Amino acid sequence: MKNRNRILIWASVFIALVLGLALYGLQKVGQASPPGKEAFKVGSRTIVTNEAGDTFTGAYDDPIPDGPGVQTIVVSYTCVLDRVLFNELIPGFKKYWKDTAGEDVRFVTGYALPDFDTIATTVSGEPVRVLIMTTGTEPATRGFSPTKWHKTANKGIIYSSAQVFVVRKGNPKDIRTYADLKRPGIYTIHTNPFEGLGLGLWAVYGIYGSALKASEVETGQKDYEAALEQLRQVELNAFYGPTSGDQIIKMFSDGTGDVLVISESRARKLARENPSVEIVVPPYTVLSDMVVYTMDKNIKKDEREVVEGFIDYLFGEEAQEALAKFGFRPSDPAVFARHPEFPPLEHPFHLDYIGSATTLKKDMILDKWMKINNSKRNNQRP
Structure with a gap:
């Protein structure tokens, strides 16, 4: 009997502890974690940064081993490119280069953003040669240079992607604009x-910037107070818990949110x-542009041709078609014209319409957005 009582007591303590932790976790949902250098999950992979925050595990396992006669390209890239990069762009370029230059190419790849505002300059210990990054960062501060494509009409942009809404079928709450949020x-x-x-970041930029754009179109002037107030009102009744993009998509698919x-x-x-x-x-929305850069000091003399060949390939018809297939707006006008699935954007704006990447992260996210976040800590909806 005594043993049974002890078991019941310990079971009660365990249940109380679990409930306490659960309640604590619910209170913490929606609170932003400060930038840090640590291991974290991206899909099924664990990304680990070092003390400098610029070295982390590669994400692509190339079947071609390093060796004589094999060219190596080290690419740092944003995670949204995973599927198209691994399934289309890398295999396509490997075949193209083998057919035209007779050489095998090996890729070493990894994520460009180990944390909130650091751009990776090495991947698995190897210096980066090519960076494929959004305009939400400033690569020049890390030593990256624009390519020859920056002088063309597309300004070095391989594709663009708008921030949009996903709603329930039939749009039962008639959500059309950011103001509706x-x-x-x-x-x-x-x-x-x-x-x-x-x-x-891009959701926040869309919420804020759309009010700026709308006010300018309607009155001829940007209303910064209205933009900040729109961000405050939307975020006070929004969920943005400590989850990845894939997790937040699953939550919505499972019924969370309008x-x-x-x-x-x-x-x-x-x-x-x-x-x-x-x-x-939405009629007013932000465009995220994907731009290619090089780290010239890391490119060896015998690598220059294959690196430039890969960059040129990204702007070619084959790669641009692959990007369109994966839902990205290709920068090549001829390719874009063949894809009516991309609806016209009424009043799009780019990041520089709101401000510079560094300024926005410091003044808007770390200051204004964090103040909004902190004001709702104990009222976040699960």
């Missing part, structure tokens, strides 16, 4: 700006896989 009863979800390797603010490429994939949702393209 302020309405009572509209529950918005998006990735946390400090999680998902920066994906959540509207998901996310990139067009991910929205298209979700809409294909889930017939119970549909995409809404």
